[in-house]
Amino acid sequence: MSGTAVTGVGVHSGRRARVRLYRADGPLRFRTAAGTVAAHVDQVVATDHCTVLGAGAVRVATVEHLMAALRVAGYWSGVVVEIDADELPILDGSAAPWRPIVAELGAPPPTPEPLRPSAPWRWEAGDAVVEIDPGPERLEVAVAFPHPAIGMQRWAGAPDQYADVLPARTFAFAEDLERLRAAGLLKGADTGSGILFGRDGPHVPLRFANEPVRHKALDALGDFALIGRSIAGTVRVHRGSHRTHVTAMRHLLATPPRPASDAT
Numbered sequence: 001m002s003g004t005a006v007t008g009v010g011v012h013s014g015r016r017a018r019v020r021l022y023r024a025d026g027p028l029r030f031r032t033a034a035g036t037v038a039a040h041v042d043q044v045v046a047t048d049h050c051t052v053l054g055a056g057a058v059r060v061a062t063v064e065h066l067m068a069a070l071r072v073a074g075y076w077s078g079v080v081v082e083i084d085a086d087e088l089p090i091l092d093g094s095a096a097p098w099r100p101i102v103a104e105l106g107a108p109p110p111t112p113e114p115l116r117p118s119a120p121w122r123w124e125a126g127d128a129v130v131e132i133d134p135g136p137e138r139l140e141v142a143v144a145f146p147h148p149a150i151g152m153q154r155w156a157g158a159p160d161q162y163a164d165v166l167p168a169r170t171f172a173f174a175e176d177l178e179r180l181r182a183a184g185l186l187k188g189a190d191t192g193s194g195i196l197f198g199r200d201g202p203h204v205p206l207r208f209a210n211e212p213v214r215h216k217a218l219d220a221l222g223d224f225a226l227i228g229r230s231i232a233g234t235v236r237v238h239r240g241s242h243r244t245h246v247t248a249m250r251h252l253l254a255t256p257p258r259p260a261s262d263a264t
Helices: 064-072 096-103 159-165 174-182 211-227 242-254
Strands: 006-009 016-027 029-032 035-038 044-046 052-055 058-060 077-083 121-125 128-134 138-145 151-157 171-173 195-198 233-238
Touching: 006 096, 029 058, 035 052, 035 058, 064 096, 064 159, 064 211, 121 242, 128 242, 138 211, 151 159, 151 211, 159 211, 171 174, 171 211, 174 195, 211 233, 211 242
Parallel strands: 029 077, 138 233, 171 195
Antiparallel strands: 006 016, 016 077, 029 035, 044 052, 052 058, 121 128, 128 233, 138 151
16 A cells, blocks of 8 residues: 555646555556546546546546556556545646655556557547557657747657656646636646646746657556556657547557567
């Protein structure tokens, strides 16, 4: 069991939540008063500005940052995330605060066999593209925003560099705030829960010059972790989102690549 309880506010719901992590055999899963839901892409029920897992009456939103921290630490199974609300706390808007909590769990269970594509794979919808080329594991993410403080940015790294994106914070644009709040989102957002880009630039100093694309890479790590194993290949995401990641994963699993040993 993790000895430390994490408390904070859900960025969209505005509700306070208390979270503990436990070692337990079986799949990685989230447990609430309403029941348990597996941390798997099949259980994703919404992707509107965050990734939401659901099963029956159970709902757990904004799981992507904790999933990224667990994935970087090597946890694909053997953990129960217990939460007393329906959304994980946003904390500082990054996955960095989760790292010491995950570290308290100790060494992770054995790593499952990666998903091994036997040929290049591509999925696209509009401007969003996800590609996979077989080979050594690697993640490449590109974004393009019209805001002059962001523009086009890229991040690429191998697994030993994935931890570099965990401190990157979520972000929003001042011009979108009214629309998002009218949609019932960002009820728990404040100046310490991410980056707000206004006309004159970010309201707080950036941790990295390319912090926006690093955060998108963080989201991709957390969302792709929901297939329950790594992907042996270069995964390229262009203009991705939670919806992009989840939809692409579902297409990938619907037509599973042959194991390399079966290739002829």
